[in-house]
Amino acid sequence: MAVGAGIAGLAVSSASALAAEGGGAGLPQLDPSTFATQIFWLAVTFIVLYLLMSRVALPRVRDVLEERERRITDDLEKAQRLKEEAETVLAEYEKALADARASAQALFAEAAEKANAEAAKRQQDMSQKLAKQLEKAESRVQAAKTEALDNIRQVATDVARDAAARLIGGDVGEDDAAKAVTAAMKDAG
Secondary structure (H helix, E strand, C coil): CHHHHHHHHHHHHHHHHHHHHCCCCCCHHHCHHHHHHHHHHHHHHHHHHHHHHHHHHHHHHHHHHHHHHHHHHHHHHHHHHHHHHHHHHHHHHHHHHHHHHHHHHHHHHHHHHHHHHHHHHHHHHHHHHHHHHHHHHHHHHHHHHHHHHHHHHHHHHHHHHHHHHHHHCCCCCHHHHHHHHHHHHHHHC
């Protein structure tokens, strides 16, 4: 408390000293008698602040700006690298997609070719089978036709013998009746 009272006493004594001089009413910085000391302290303060700013603050600001510029440059380079990688991946994807399409088309063409070959083979097998069946059927028809013609010839021969026997009243030999039927059949076509 003694220190506080001492400071207050000093302030009161200096105020009374200023009042005694007669300059208590004006601003001290506008007093022309103190201009030289004010300019001296202004120059000292300016030089100290200039040195502090140029040696301490501005290098820090420059370092921060350089670091920021370096980070921005690195980020831009990284973005460019990532863009190039993305373009490369996209190109590889498109190539793989085109290859897959070509492969699928080749597989489809191969499957279609196999299916067509199988169908052609089945059709050929079926044609051969049908040809064999047709051949057998034709041979059966021919056999039936031959048998029918033989039966007709036999019947015609029997009918001709009976008719000749009734008409002429005598018996005609089987060979003669068969020759007459064969001749009649050749004429008929």
